Amino acid sequence: MDGLPLVWNANCVHNANLKDRVCGPELMLRCLDEGRSKGWRHFFLGGKHAVLIDLVGKMRERFPDVEIVGWHSPPFRALSTQEDSDLVEMINSLQPDFLWVGLGTPKQEKWIATHLARVNVPVQVGVGAAFDFHSGHVKRSPVWKQKTGLEYGSIACSRIAG
Numbered sequence: 001m002d003g004l005p006l007v008w009n010a011n012c013v014h015n016a017n018l019k020d021r022v023c024g025p026e027l028m029l030r031c032l033d034e035g036r037s038k039g040w041r042h043f044f045l046g047g048k049h050a051v052l053i054d055l056v057g058k059m060r061e062r063f064p065d066v067e068i069v070g071w072h073s074p075p076f077r078a079l080s081t082q083e084d085s086d087l088v089e090m091i092n093s094l095q096p097d098f099l100w101v102g103l104g105t106p107k108q109e110k111w112i113a114t115h116l117a118r119v120n121v122p123v124q125v126g127v128g129a130a131f132d133f134h135s136g137h138v139k140r141s142p143v144w145k146q147k148t149g150l151e152y153g154s155i156a157c158s159r160i161a162g
Contacts, residue, residue, distance in 0.1 A: 024127035025134065028100055031123075035097070036065045043091055043121070044071040045111075046102035047131040054135035069094040074103075092120045099124040102131040 032042060044052055052071045059066055072087060079087065091099065099121040101108040108126035116124070132138035 025130035
């Protein structure tokens with residue numbers, strides 16, 4: 001689970017006994033790094049065009065030999081049937097192992113669920129603001145806010161102020 005309030009809820013309501021969260025932005029970095037030796041192929045979906053261009057450049061700089069096979073910045077509206085079909089065809093044709101979806105919650109989860117049967121990518125993960133963080137467009141909250149569950153409110157404030 002990404003987000004400490006979700007972990008707290010799972011522990012309190014469902015006695016889940018979770019120790020920590022799995023943070024989407026950190027998971028993405030680990031998979032990009034680990035995947036270099038395994039030949040994992042990555043596709044980024046979401047975010048503004050400029051964010052994606054910077055993200056791809058910074059990830060290739062940080063992780064030489066990372067296989068980023070494609071990226072797409074969809075318009076800020078519902079896709080037409082043809083646009084949606086073309087996007088699915090493009091993703092499938094590039095054969096990524098990981099589809100990183102940065103459309104924001106809950107839009108990214110809904111997109112993954114709606115397309116699961118048509119998108120032939122083994123691992124599809126919603127990563128929220130990871131593209132903004134790793135591209136350098138949004139500064140991530142200080143570690144103390146991350147560890148106390150206050151990160152997301154801080155991000156929202158920085159986007160409004162920025």
